[in-house]
Amino acid sequence: MSKTAHRRHFVARSAMAISRFLSAYYVLNVLVISTYPLFSLWARHEYPRSVSMLEGWEKQTAMTLLAMCGVKFIRRVNMDSWLSDVFMYSKSGILMLAWMMDQRIFSWYGVMYAMLFLYVRKPEYKGPSRIEWLNPATLKRRVIERSGDEANTTWIVEFYASWSPPCVNLEPTYAALSCKYGSENLKFAKLDLMRWPKTGEEYGINVSGTSKQLPTLILFEKGVEVVRVPHMYKDGRIARARLRKEDLIAAFSLDDRKKKETIKAMLEKPTSIAEKKKD
Helix, strand or coil: CCHHHHHHHHHHHHHHHHHHHHCHHHHHHHHHHHCHHHHHHHHHHHCHHHHHHHHHHHHHHHHHHHHHHHHHHHCCCCHHHHHHHHHHHHHHHHHHHHHHHCHHHHHHHHHHHHHHHHHCCCCCCCCCCCEEEECHHHHHHHHHHCCHHHCCCEEEEEEECCCCHHHHHHHHHHHHHHHHHCCCCEEEEEEECCCCHHHHHHCCCCCCCCCCCCCEEEEEECCEEEEEECCECCCCCECCCCCCHHHHHHHCCHHHHHHHHHHHHHHHHHHHHHHHHHC
């Protein structure tokens, strides 16, 4: 693929990645939340004696939401996860205010939230990436046993489940890391634990609905597990998962690995040039 074609492909994938924010999940959540001012005006007209009390509730709720969303923004994994948190906190605050306003409004929001939860899934990330997909057989052959050109390849494998919100939220970050740090010597991959739950059991990953191990990222060197996020202690306890981009870069020493690879390539280049001149 030429550089121009590669650039066009990258731009197209980037545009596709951004367009996910125009999907039904984001649009419908914004629309449902934006109906609150209309119900607030209706409540003011219907219950004029309670206006001052309602305004007090709204101010208190707004301040709490701003504080919580601000904290989440600082600790965000990426914009996808932050927006999901904003939707959740906003809908919770509105539901509480609706209960105080009128039970009919509360019921309407309850039904809308249930419909969104059941029928509107968060979109999968489809932007630029250098992620490969593995199954138990290819995991064993390419990552653990290693052979041929991949004998010295280091792998970072994400064990994930598509129903898990943390897994879905991590997708843009993991894809970005694969684009920046992926190479012939360091490859990024994913394995679906919904399809192969026994593989999760083999690596001590709990795939239940209450699991704190989804996603689990493991770095394999020479077929051996070297680093795992979240970390698993010897007594079976699971450390808190830190899945921000900078946390993963530090956990897997990605900057150091890239520097070493660059230096190695620079040292090998003069040798290859000299061999070509001899020929």
